[in-house]
Amino acid sequence: MGQRLAGKRLYLGLALGWMGVLWLLSSQPATGAGLPHPWDKAAHFAAYALLGFLWQRGLGRFRPAFLLSALYGVVDEWHQSFVPGREAFGLDLMADFLGAYLGARGAGRWEALRGARP
Template sequence: MRPLFLLLALGEMGLLFWLSSQPAAGAGLPHPWDKGAHFLAYALLGLFLRLGLGRFGPAFLGAFLYGLLDEWHQSFVPGREAFGLDLVADFLGAYVGARGAGRWEAPEASRP
């Protein structure tokens, strides 16, 4: 477990929560760019969690469940809505980030 990456993940979660708490007043990225932003945000979260936790399963699940929670939270913000395609982008980003972070880890056999 690497605390620095877990702190980075918590910081990103806070930033995502704050961003999704902002009422929409015509601001934001137009479709389809907003899906790319979701993908990148959750890929980064998946990467931080994987590097922090060291395992794919918990990192992917944590990032995806946070995306689900954030979409639900966003549905209560005036002018915002939870959108299924946003959740798909969150899911794919979390998967790619958590899976891709494994490329920088030492194989299990070589860990102390």
């Protein structure tokens, strides 16, 4: 049980750290050298899929993992709207939500597969 709790704490710490990285990235003023469409949506998707995955592995439950990740996407888009040259887009938020959903859902399935091993 001790290793399992340590593993959950590790994932929770990684989720918080990843949130910090996302905040720092979205704090950077736009220089015009960002990813072109549609690759920017793919980056949003991947970033929030990782966040959903980390929260689900740390919390062990899909719903709170997804909700925390999706809510952070809202907060981060709002924050980004105040950064010079950056904007908050609904499509970015949709990519965040979809990534968070699939990341959290996938982490749960991965855990189920790991538990099914002999």
